[in-house]
Amino acid sequence: MSFALVDCNNFYVSCERVFDPGLEGRPVVVLSNNDGCIIARSNEAKALGLPMGAPVFRYRRVIRQHGVAVFSSNYALYGDMSQRVMSTLQAAVPEVEAYSIDEAFLHLAPALRTPAFARDLRERVWRWTGIPTSIGLGPTKTLAKIANRFAKRHAPHGVCCLTARNADALLARVPVEDVWGIGPRYAARLQAHGLRTARDLRDADDRWIRQHLTVVGLRTVWELRGRSCLPLEQVRPPRKAILCSRSFGTPQRDLAGIREAVTAFAARVGEKLRRQGSVAAVVSVFLTTKDHGPGPSYSNRATTTLSIPTSYTPDLIRAAHAGLERIYRPGFVYRKAGVMVTGIQPAPDRQGDLFAAPPAPEQSALMDTIDAINRRWGRGTLCFGASGLDRPWQMNQQRRSPRFTTRWNELPVAGT
DNA sequence: TCTGGGGTCCTAGGACCC
DNA sequence: TCTGGGGTCCTAGGACCC
Numbered sequence: 001m002s003f004a005l006v007d008c009n010n011f012y013v014s015c016e017r018v019f020d021p022g023l024e025g026r027p028v029v030v031l032s033n034n035d036g037c038i039i040a041r042s043n044e045a046k047a048l049g050l051p052m053g054a055p056v057f058r059y060r061r062v063i064r065q066h067g068v069a070v071f072s073s074n075y076a077l078y079g080d081m082s083q084r085v086m087s088t089l090q091a092a093v094p095e096v097e098a099y100s101i102d103e104a105f106l107h108l109a110p111a112l113r114t115p116a117f118a119r120d121l122r123e124r125v126w127r128w129t130g131i132p133t134s135i136g137l138g139p140t141k142t143l144a145k146i147a148n149r150f151a152k153r154h155a156p157h158g159v160c161c162l163t164a165r166n167a168d169a170l171l172a173r174v175p176v177e178d179v180w181g182i183g184p185r186y187a188a189r190l191q192a193h194g195l196r197t198a199r200d201l202r203d204a205d206d207r208w209i210r211q212h213l214t215v216v217g218l219r220t221v222w223e224l225r226g227r228s229c230l231p232l233e234q235v236r237p238p239r240k241a242i243l244c245s246r247s248f249g250t251p252q253r254d255l256a257g258i259r260e261a262v263t264a265f266a267a268r269v270g271e272k273l274r275r276q277g278s279v280a281a282v283v284s285v286f287l288t289t290k291d292h293g294p295g296p297s298y299s300n301r302a303t304t305t306l307s308i309p310t311s312y313t314p315d316l317i318r319a320a321h322a323g324l325e326r327i328y329r330p331g332f333v334y335r336k337a338g339v340m341v342t343g344i345q346p347a348p349d350r351q352g353d354l355f356a357a358p359p360a361p362e363q364s365a366l367m368d369t370i371d372a373i374n375r376r377w378g379r380g381t382l383c384f385g386a387s388g389l390d391r392p393w394q395m396n397q398q399r400r401s402p403r404f405t406t407r408w409n410e411l412p413v414a415g416t
Numbered sequence: 417t418c419t420g421g422g423g424t425c426c427t428a429g430g431a432c433c434c
Numbered sequence: 435t436c437t438g439g440g441g442t443c444c445t446a447g448g449a450c451c452c
Contacts, residue, residue: 032420039420055419073420100452183450214426216450243422292419338421396418 002228004106004118005144006089006125008082009132009152011102012040015081016071018130019404019412027068031056034247034395035072072397080405084129092121097232105141107232113137118159138162141230142223145180146170146198164226171199171224181220186213198224238276238344244268245286245338248393252334258287259324260388265339266320267384270313271374273341274367279309281343283319289332300327309345312363313370316341317384378407 008014012030017023027044031037038045038054048066050059056070063070082101090096095107108117118135125133135158136148143162150170151160162170177187179198189212195201202224210218219229244265252258262285273280286301302323306315320339370382402410 034418034420036419053419057418060418103452181450185449214449216426239423241423245421247420336420395420 002107002113002139003137003141003144003232004108004121005099005136005138005141005148006085006104006106006121007134007136007148007152008085008102009134009158010040010042011082011131012071012073012078013042013045014131015074015078016069016401017042018081019077019401023069027066028071029056029063029068030071030073031399033073033397034249035398036247039073070399072400074400074403076403076406077401081129081131085125085131085133088125088128089121092124095232095234097234098236105144105232108137115157115159115161118161119157122158132158134158134160136160136162139226140223140228141232142180142220143167143226146174149174149178167226168199171202172197174198176201179220179224181216186217189213238278238346239272240344241340241342242269242272242280242344243338243340244272245336245340246393246395247336248334249396250392252393253330253332255324255328255330257388257393258328258334258337259321260386260391261337261393262320262324262339263317263384264387264391265337266316267313267387269339269341270311270316270367271371271379273311273344274347274371277347278344279311279347280316280341281306281309281345282341283316283323284340284342285320285323285327285337286340287324287327287334287337289334291335296332298329298332300329302326305343308359309343310359311347312359312367313384317386378403 013028016028016030025044026042027048028042029038029045029050030040032039036055038050038052038056038059041050041052045068048062048068050062050068056063062068078101086096086098086104089104089106093106093108093112097105099105115137118137122133122135125131134148134151134155136144136146136151137160138144138147139162147160147162147170151158154160174197176182176190176196176198177184179201182190182201190201193208195204201221204221206218206221209221222229246261246265248261252261266283282303282305284301284303286299288299289297290299291297304319304323306319310316316339373382374380402412404410404412
């Protein structure tokens with residue numbers, strides 16, 4: 001057992017509960033951006049049959065009937081709580097990979113590969129952060145994932161160890177579509193070929209897997225056999241693409257409104273770029289009417305290559321606007337747009353342009369100042385005028401809880 | 417009326433070069 | 435009658451993850 005997977009239970013719901021204990025024992029759901037879909041559910045909400053990813057408007061009745069508590073997503077809160085969980089883990093174990101906002105892989109030294117250690121760790125995270133977790137232990141990441149699934153569903157103390165002795169029995173109980181790395185398409189292909197459980201997949205023929213599931217699927221099979229192919233990645237490599245996109249709170253017809261949104265997206269992309277110390281050479285902008293009903297639809301994207309890679313927001317905005325002018329067609333009702341940058345490189349060894357003037361040093365000083373102010377006082381304290389003031393395109397978030405841990409004026413109050 | 421957002425990796429195929 | 439071969443880079447599309 002070398003790997004542990006620590007997974008926060010119903011993470012977003014658990015975060016809401018930390019600051020409102022009255023939610024304990026009640027059905028609670030958290031919605032996606034724009035209050036569209038259900039993306040987190042308490043156990044009580046799962047028991048009511050509210051599905052993951054379902055559009056919330058279809059379940060209004062159930063929600064009202066059972067008094068389900070509904071929250072807009074509050075990423076400022078969840079991100080901060082996630083950091084607290086991660087630093088608790090890092091205080092206990094040197095090798096931690098923060099895999100997602102609510103999951104971490106740990107590499108365990110031989111002395112720590114015990115259920116007792118996992119139970120203690122779980123207890124510690126609970127006491128220090130208020131977040132309940134489940135922990136799975138296994139010889140590979142994929143097997144630790146499977147152990148975690150059992151920990152969550154069947155283990156009384158939220159801990160499960162997959163060992164050479166119980167592997168066969170556990171894998172036989174896992175449907176193949178629940179294996180990490182097997183999505184709906186691969187699952188259908190495997191089932192059609194008679195492979196239904198994780199154990200079937202483990203014992204499948206390498207050549208067939210390689211041919212139908214590529215090397216990625218083959219790695220999964222090897223991991224199921226106990227051969228570790230996916231190492232612990234403690235340092236996140238810098239992103240190769242950075243994207244900001246949103247569905248509009250109100251659908252937009254006119255170029256002006258869309259241009260405002262695209263301005264804000266480009267500014268956000270600039271922030272993310274600078275935070276990881278990078279510059280980007282390529283700016284793409286996309287626009288879509290995509291809807292779930294009939295009616296005329298149109299989607300397009302435009303890509304602009306910059307002469308000098310940059311993270312300077314006005315340059316990104318200019319490129320995004322230019323792209324938008326090229327793809328905008330009047331007469332459609334647009335629902336979503338986005339800005340993406342690629343061709344990302346570290347800022348220091350940026351490739352210069354032989355024929356263009358180097359960027360003025362004031363540019364980075366200005367960006368640093370804006371970033372510092374927005375970090376201190378909250379995102380959007382300072383923003384670019386071209387992103388507009390009314391912002392009808394901005395997403396709906398009618399039920400967001402306060403940003404308890406990241407805004408001074410939204411701190412929880414103990415007594416009055 | 418109302419269906420999220422942000423990433424990764426792999427493969428195939430075309431353009432281009434020598 | 436009968437098209438060279440091998441390498442690299444880029445893009446689009448498909449699959450997956452949370």
